[in-house]
Amino acid sequence: GQQVMQIPQYQHVQEGEDFTTYCNSSTTLSNIQWYKQRPGGHPVFLIQLVKSGEVKKQKRLTFQFGEAKKNSSLHITATQTTDVGTYFCAGPNMGYQKVTFGTGTKLQVIP
C-alpha cells in the first residue's frame, strides 16, 4: 500500500532559525496536504497543493510539491515559538476515498 515518510522525525531549532521538513511518497500523488498539530491538540489543515512543481506561501511558510508529485516540503523562515508542533503531510489515494498521513516532524523552538 501507499506509504508516506517524513524527515526528520524531530527538529530542535533556535528561535529565528529556519526549518524544513520533507515528505516522500512511495506512489505518485494526485495532491498533497499539510497539517499542523499543536502540543495537546488535534491536526489542523494548513494547505493543499495540486499541480506538479507548485509552490505556495502562507506568511513565513513555503510549501512545495515536487515535479514528479511524489515529494513535498514545508519550509518555515525565521521560526517563532508559535510554530511549535508536529507537521504532517498527507496524500489521498487515487479515488479520494482516504488519505495516508506521513509520519510527522515534531518541531521544537528554543526561545
Place this chain on the structure above:
Amino acid sequence: DADVTQTPRNRITKTGKRIMLECSQTKGHDRMYWYRQDPGLGLRLIYYSFDVKDINKGEISDGYSVSRQAQAKFSLSLESAIPNQTALYFCATSDLRGSSYNEQFFGPGTRLTVL
C-alpha cells in the same frame, strides 16, 4: 460549538474490557474516519465510512469495529481491549464539495489507556 466532538476525552480501562469511543459532527459531511496516533508512527487509518451503509477497513482495523448510526455519528469499539491499543484516537470528517475539498476536519481526540 465544536464541529467535530469526541467522547470521552480520556479513558483508562483494563485488558479484556469492551469500550466504545463516540464521534459526532455538525458539519454535514458524509465522510467520517477513525485514526489512531502513536509517537513516531503518525496517524494511521482504522476505519472509514461514506454513509450509514458504507463501512470500510483501513490499514489497522484488526481488534476494532465501528458503527455509523447516522450521518452525524460514527462510533469505534474495542471488543476486548489490549495494552497495545493504548493510543490517542481521532475522529475526522471530510467532504468533496466546495472549497474544503477533501480537507480532513479532526475532533479533539480521545486518549485511551489500556492497563
